[in-house]
Amino acid sequence: MIKHLLSAADLDAQHATLVLDTAAELANVSSREVKKLPTLRGRTVVNLFYEDSTRTRISFEAAAKRLSADVINFSAKGSSVSKGESLKDTALTLQAMGADAVVVRHPASGAPHRLASWVDGSVVNAGDGTHEHPTQALLDAYTMRSRLGRVAGLHVAIVGDVLHSRVARSNVLLLTTLGAKVTVIGPPTLIPVDVGPALSPDLRVSYDLDAVLPDVDVVMMLRVQRERMNDSFFPSTREYARRYGLDAARMRRLPEHAIVMHPGPMVRGMEITPEVADSARSTIVEQVANGVSVRMAVLYLLLGGK
Amino acid sequence: MSSTTYLVKGVSVVGAEPTDLLVRDGVVLEAGASAQNAQVIDADGLVALPGLVDLHTHLREPGREDAETVESGSRAAALGGYTAVCAMANTSPVADTAGVVEQVWRLGREAGLVDVQPIGAVTVGLAGQHLAELGAMATSAAKVRIFSDDGHCVSDPRLMRRALEYVKAFDGVIAQHAEEPRLTEGAQMHEGEISARLGLTGWPAVAEEAIIARDALLAGHVGARLHVCHVSTAGSVDVLRQAKAAGVRVTAEVTPHHLLLTDERASSYDPVFKVNPPLRTQKDVAALRAALAEGLIDIVATDHAPHAMEDKECEWAYARPGMLGLETALSIVLDVLGPDWPLIADRMSRTPARIAGLTDHGHLPAAGAPATFTLVDPAARWQVDPTASASRSRNTPYAGMTLPGRVVATFLRGEPTVLDGKAVK
Structure with a gap:
């Protein structure tokens, strides 16, 4: 070891x-x-x-x-x-x-x-x-395995402030090591320059949450600090939530078996709505x-x- | 003036056939002059270069004498083959008045190991708000001709324009630290693949390139001289190429570390590799090397930046940026450019002396010229040991590396400052 x-x-x-x-x-x-x-x-x-x-x-x-x-x-x-x-x-x-x-x-x-x-x-x-x-990524992989039976072959979407997220970096590295397909999603301002070559040659990047959701097994929402809008990473919390937040309507686009994860602490109403966070798909307490x-x-x- | 006569035997002046140099009263004498009672220096196999001139040195005095003093920095410079260094203004107090530049100049004379030419601040306290008394510094005993807020960019375009214009009255030059501050807030390293992996805030190349482009246009507009400090990106080279082609009076420097090291080094999170501007990519290194050889980048300058141990033995984000450079610069340039001695002499002595207006420096050691030169053993290889440095600080990024070329002796106006690879005082 x-x-x-x-x-x-x-x-x-x-x-x-x-x-x-x-x-x-x-x-x-x-x-x-x-x-x-x-x-x-x-x-x-x-x-x-x-x-x-x-x-x-x-x-x-x-x-x-x-x-x-x-x-x-x-x-x-x-x-x-x-x-x-x-x-x-x-x-x-x-x-x-x-x-x-x-x-x-x-x-x-x-x-x-x-x-x-x-x-x-x-x-x-x-x-x-x-x-x-890294231990957050391990517990996330553990949670996926216990809910979905495996990690290899899963398609995991990591959504939100990837630029400032230590959870995202560790998850991309670990999940790709374990054979999952990973897509990071967020406004371009919150995706690091050169993130693909930096973390994994197989990493995908998307700016369109709705387009990716029907194809994923796991959607992992990242915390987004409101203060980021003061640095012009996005115009307003309302616009952020509308484009990249996970609400009930978006959740219905997920495949039947897909789970919703969040490393916590959540900003309810920002990246995730309460009804999603408290739904049966949510693994937040298990995590x-x-x-x-x-x-x-x-x-x-x-x-x-x- | 020295009363001792030195006979340097069998030396190759910038790579030419071996010859003898007779040195007395501060100058190189005509061949055939009497060598009676001369102290003989066996220079068989050694190369003579004009004394190196560093346009960009941080000596830290006054204010941070725990990191470096004018004397300790002068000693490191002499050991590195330098005979003149330009001391940056970001001391405490800032060198923004005639009083402070004269103090630094006087300390340099007292140390007597190299000529210490102070650089004056462009703005009061490096704050970027009001012009410092540039004229008073120019007419002081220190005769300041280079002005720089180095460490900070003169980012206000109107203030930069005024500074460029104002120093024309005494043939001054503004040495710009090109960094658009709004693009580099919180920046820790080059923005790219490595910063994305390490989770360190990126310093994008465009923050440098945009300022160089702006300043070149301003300098062209007002017909002033601009010098660009520590150029670090391939894009900056392209901007310089355009500016020079357009006839702008712009010169530029590159540091040894930007010619050798890349941002990969940050992967250790050891702040000895933290520097501003940051280490860039292999592509940038290749472009900088080519630009130096071609002359688009005019000179090598060390940006020698000593830091106390506690400012480096810490978390990356909390560490101060900067690296030692005086004692390793020549070896690294030799490594990078190869033994092209006329080119090295030009980039490390003749052209920096011209930019700085140091008329006593930059001359080949030939009959009638000032005896200000350095003797290099090109065959020697040495391992960098931080504890062996003459600097008060230990923040060399080259620890453990084996480098080619060793300075054997340095002469300043006929007086040896280094003999047998050791400082004479």
């Missing part, structure tokens, strides 16, 4: 499948009365969060605790970091404490790469700037539950559990 999980591209198809298979086994633990395995007893996992993210932090914390690891939560606020400590000095501190794994969330793209060069333990990227969020299993699998495999 690899040492760090910094990018979804660190996983080849075999390793990615191993993570998903392991997650499926570990999911059984979560349904037991005693939700704990002794696997990582005596190992230390540090959650190093430079951004508020209750959802992801709790998910990693639950995953580590279910494997009996000691968990240290290190949040940037109210810590030495807010007093101006550098990432490197923080890394050396964690190193001195004997962290076996550091789970890092950071507003700067590439911060986990830097961290990995300064600590001996494993580094797990829990979201870095506008770069990647959260699957997140714990997938993160257990990642920690288990990175830390060499047996």
Whole structure:
């Protein structure tokens, strides 16, 4: 197994499948009365969060605790970091404490790469700037597999602010590795220049959501921040919702079996309407539950559990 | 003036047949002059170049003496074969008054390793609002002729026009950092395939090209001299070609790092590769090399930009842009252009001296000329070790690379500043 999980591209198809298979086994633990395995007893996992993210932090914390690891939560606020400590000095501190794994969330793209060069333990990227969020992609793939039985051969549409989305980058990389067909959709202003050659030669790009919907198995909606309209990425939230939002009428264009995903947090009324978010096609709550299993699998495999 | 006489034996002046150079009282003497008591320098196999001239150096003093001082930067320059450097104005305080440029000029004289020619800011505090007192800097002891807000673009077209016009009165030149700021807000690296993958905000080539095109038209309109700093894109080369064909008085520089490295380097997220303008693509590198050889790009300038450790050992987005360059420039140009010594002498000494108006520099070491030259061992190969740099900073992007060509000695007006590859002071 690899040492760090910094990018979804660190996983080849075999390793990615191993993570998903392991997650499926570990999911059984979560349904037991005693939700704990002794696997990582005596190992230390540090959650190093430079951004508020209750959802992801709790998910990693639950995953580590279910494997009996000691968990240290290190949040940037109210810590030495807010007093101006550098990432490197923080890394050396964690190193001195004997962290076996550091789970890092950071507003700067590439911060986990830097961290990995300064600590001996494993580094797990829990979201870095506008770069990647590989465990989100793994839990999304896991969710697709549990709902639709496979990932290979699926057509997945990723819709919205691809330019600023770490979820989109990781998903494109992982899903194409696993043999899915991926189309990114959004206004041209929110699709990165050269995104195709950058992420995957097979990636498709479309600016027309309605044209693609009848052909997809999965539609993944990305969060779109209202503030983007102040930078002229699109004229107004109303126009954005009209052209790229998923509402009930659009949902009816999907094939019968297709599912609707969202990494959260959602902006209801912007990229997704409440009736879509709460529909039977929606996997949004499942994604959260699957997140714990997938993160257990990642920690288990990175830390060499047996 | 030196009282010591030096006899440089068997040196090849810019690739010509080996000859002897006799140096005394700051000049190269006629062949056949008495070499009695001369200190002999065995230059067998060495090539003599006119002392290199860097049009674009950040010496950081005053303000960031932890990153570089005029003295430490001068030493790095001499070791790199330079005899003159033009010190950029983005110090703290900014070199936007006669007082600050005179201070830098005086510090350079005290260090005595290279001629330090201060560049003055175009606008007060580099703020892009009001013209600095360009005339006062021009008539100061520092005799400033190059003005630049480098680090910032003079983006206001009306202000740029005025600056170009105003400095005509004393044959000044505006050295523009070509970057349309509205197109590069938050930019971290070249916009393209790699930035899309790394999730770093892109710095599009057009932000540079659009400003060069605008400024070339303005310079043509008012009949002024324009110099373009650190050209980095293939598109900029096309714009320069058109401007020169139209007779605009425009010159341009390229840095060694833009001639060698590409945006692929950012994949490590190591900010030692973060620079402004950013490293571009292989296609741009190829176009820049061809333009330098052809003369569309007139000179090589280092954009030597020392930074303290804490400003580089951090997250990419939080790091300051810039790289060291003085000690590696000649080796990289040699690597890129090959041993075409007359071409190297032109691009790294003669033409930059002409643009900067440094009349003591840029001359081949021949009888009657100032003894301001550097001796290079073209056969030597050396590995770049950041800790061995004379700079106070360590942010070289070439760490561990093996480069051709080593500076053995440098002479400034007959005085050695470097002998046996070591600075004399």
